[in-house]
Amino acid sequence: MKIWAWALLAFATSAGAAETAVDAIAAHKHLGVATCSNSVCHGASQVFKDSNILQNEFAIWQEFDPHAKTYATLSTPAAKTITAKLGLGDPAQAKVCLDCHTDNQPVAARGDRFQISDGVGCEACHGGAELWLSAHADRKVTHADNLAKGMYPTENPVQRAELCLSCHMGEKNRMITHRIMGAGHPRLSFELDTFTWLHPHYKIGEKWTKRKGEWNGVRDWAVGQGIAAENLLDVLVDPKTGWNGIFPELVLFDCHACHKVYKGNKWGPRQGTGLGPGVVRLNDANLVMFRHVLAPVDKAAAQRVFEETRALHRATTESREATFAAARRLRATLAELVTKVAAHDYDAASLDAILASIDADGARGEFRDFASAEQAAMASQSVVVAFENDGKLDKDKAALLHAKLDALYDTVKDENNYAMPRFNTALKSLRAAAP
Known part of the structure; x- marks a missing residue:
């Protein structure tokens, strides 16, 4: 059992009746x-x-x-x-x-x-x-002892994702609503691995892993996508936070499906939604990414998530009851798969499978929506860093990949000027340069 897995058990014991992070x-x-x-x-x-x-x-x-x-x-x-x-x-x-x-x-x-x-x-x-x-500074006190006394297990990617997302995405007890966004609050965007390391106050080394267990950034990215997708569905089906009068809570939907410069005929089909033009659609960026999370883990499960996500999109055009039913089916699927993802060893072969899966989605037009492209860029960064940490890159190769990554990020730096063809070209170039 991985050390962070028993940390989860210790957390469950110490938290008692605690329902959320x-x-x-x-x-x-x-x-x-x-x-x-x-x-x-x-x-x-x-x-x-x-x-x-x-x-x-x-x-x-x-x-x-x-x-x-x-x-x-x-x-x-x-x-x-x-x-x-x-x-x-x-x-x-x-x-x-x-x-x-x-x-x-x-x-x-x-x-x-x-x-x-x-x-x-x-x-x-x-x-x-x-x-x-x-007590926590005493060398005789173990990390498990601290967890039993109420310290939160931030080293556990599942627990960390649940906590971070409670603000960076919102959850039913503290919701960042469409009304707050409409009043001028910035759009929320989050990815667990990337945001964990934006401003780190600790380093992963032998002492850290001895106390807290193996660290794997791509696994953290994978878990974060699954927990974010679960959180989206939990809020959607909650009658108090998922709905506002006769409308669903619109912050759960894709911002750019409505808020975009109105010029030209830019609509195009997305297999992942199956929706036609002019339809307000859920922000499924984390669901899209979770399929890529599953690429090296379970391809059949990835296809199942694709089909159930598409069914959810269709259900939103039918009725509230149909939407809730489809969301609950997909939520049950995610709960089953997040555990499997958290236990997977994202090795070098996994990295290649993830990049290949993301690149294939680009060719199918799945990054037509800015939010999904933004998540794909952050996913690519996690993969590139993992290649480096695995010793797969010499100095020149690392410099080349980071240049390709910078070019990819450049395509998503301005959401109002995002263009899918440009993003796909940069994504394909990064994929071609990967080991």
Whole structure:
């Protein structure tokens, strides 16, 4: 059993009745960032001798990590304009804003040194430190001991994805709605592996893997796609958050199906939806990617996801009942397959199968939608980094692949000027250069 697998079991035991990642994070009192930033803890300027960690995590978080600045954004003119349009008043006081821009715990669950102005601090991701703060630095205390006391298992890709997506995508207890987007909130986009390493405050090495188990970035990407797809379907079928009056919650649908420059005849068919022109369609980017996740794992299952996704698209044009039924069938399929994906060893052969699958989808026109193309670009990056980590690339080959990757990203840097043919050309060029 992989080490992160038993960490999941420890989490399930310690969390007790916790139903979601948000519940687990809130299960114990939050003591505040100040309790972690001491110079002999995570606020050191240099690594201590024989330390298992860098010990400068606080400084890195404070200076480089956007999570440290999320509360400050609530005082910007843009934030105030959004809440004014929504009738919410001061964004620094509005719960719907604080829930994701801060570690918004109930007052009774905050320690003496807790400050809401710290933004998304340590315990927002690692869980309330009430029971494990004083013990977790002791070398005799194992990681399993910390998990049993309420530390959240961020090393576990399933648990990390559920937590990250609760804000970066939204879930039924803290939903980023179409109304919030309409008031001016930026479009949400997330991919687990890419976003994990945008601003890292730790390194994967022998000491980390000894404590927390094997790390595999492509596996993390794969799991993240599955959990995001599950989350989409969970919200869709929830009668309170998935619907707004007579309309479904439109944030679940593809933004660019409606919001695009109206010029020329740009519509074209997508096999993955089976829908005609002028139809508002679900944002199925994570479902599209999950088929590529399955390419080296189970090709028959990938085809099943394709067919059930297409059936869901068709059901949205029929009735609410048909949509719910199709979503629940697909959700059950995903639940079965995410476990299989999480246990798969994404080796070098898997990387080639994933790139080939993505490239084939490009040729079929499946990246007509910007959101799917954006996800495919981030997936390609995870694969390229994995090739490097596996020692498959010499210096020149690595430089070539990164140049091809930059060219691919260039095609998705402006959603308003996205062109599928240009994206497909860059994707094919990257595929041809891969080992």
